Amino acid sequence: MTNQTVIATHPMVEARNIQKSFGTVEVLKGIDMVVDRGEVVCLIGPSGSGKSTFLRCINHLETINAGMMSVDGEPVGYEKRGNLLYELRESQAAARRAQIGMVFQHFNLFEHKTALKNVMEGPVVVRRMRRSRAKELAMAQLEKVGLAHKADAYPSELSGGQQQRVAIARALAMEPKLLLFDEPTSALDPELVGEVLETMRALAREGMTMVVVTHEMSFARDVADRVVFMDGGVVVESGPSRDVIGNPQNARTREFLGNVL
């Protein structure tokens, strides 16, 4: 197919000089980043450095003030027709978001729905799948994160680790081309971190494209292809994970790693 070759020429995420302010506070001061398909990139950095904000710009939960963000060759929030960019309507923006999965620090499972209904929600409502097919798909995803036996449990009946795995299953049920994780293990008790990281490792092995904001340096070193260190709204250092974490070149990176490791 000719289509295939065209698609394969652009990266999954391409960020050029991304700038974002909240009021007068400049949070992102020109971020450049490329994530190729099948790649796992970990975003590390001190709290307040703009990691979450950048992640939220990728799936258009925040709009950027300047720069160019594109996902899978399409400009985020815009549609390219000819040489012009047209701002998307809300429904079109929603359709774009449906192709990108997001996993949150505080899980954000729908509290009034069982694990199964949480995972079925996207396929039924957004992908307009028949309920019976959505249920099969959802059960398969729950199986994958090892929680098929908890299908009928409400989020409040699950441990933090289990809730986060359901949240991952929920994102996977949308069959996304890109998964974003915002500190997926930061809200977990230490003994529950492992099960979530293991689930994410399995996804990385399958070739899922992932951008992961994390403080788990061993995960970043072992699983990520590349690590990006952000501080104060700029990328301070980036490169292959072993280099950035094992042999950081920048003094600020060294100081940060010294504090977390």
Place this chain on the structure above:
Amino acid sequence: MVRRRAYGRWFADAVLVLIVLGLIWTSATNPNFQWDVVFQYLTHQMILGGLVTTLQLTVLTMVIASVIGVVLALMIISDDPWLRGVAEAYKWLFRGTPLLVQLIFWFNISALYPKISLSIAGVGELFSFSGNSITPFMAALLGLSLHESAYMAEIVRGGVMAVGHGQGEAAKAMGMKPMQTFGRIVLPQALRVIVPATGNQVILMLKTTSLVSVIALPELLYSAQAIYSRTFEIIPLLIVASCWYLAVCSILGVGQYYLERRLGRGHKSKR
């Protein structure tokens, strides 16, 4: 083990029992209560007709007020300062003036607007209504609904605020449109807060409808008044009306209990 005796409580209980017995005794034996008249009118057709009107008014008012309330709440939550301003002004106006005044106002709207019509240039008149033909029922429904909607807006807003911000965000990130997010994720969870409060409003409204007797709408209280203005059996007929108010309130209370239990799903073992 010998437990301490609660002499104080025994005494208080005894006093209470005496008071209650005394009240029952005097109401049963005082001939002025005219219990025979009470029983005679309890199922009188005017009373039953009034009860039906009261129930209609309560249900219709709450339905209309809930719909307007949701819209107002959405306006208040929105980022648009104009929408927010208009909704806040609405709340200020309808909560800041007495309901009784509003009811009499709507009943006399014809003095202000003898004819109300909506027309579009080139298309002609879409809708026309003579202020003189406003019935007491319409005035009552209008007055009660607009007033109540200002309170419902506050209840809905409170319910929506009680739902964590992450819920809507997760739905949005998943690709849901704003109305889907609100309708499927936020509102159902907000109902856990909205429903009990609305239940209280329904019970309150049932009794508040008695205010519309001032504009001669034959609801339960006005029907009782209509009868006692002929027969002068004031107390028995007020008891008749009270019995019905109490009965309906009790039924509503039971319904509220089961509804709240149903809505509690997923929040049983909330940590």
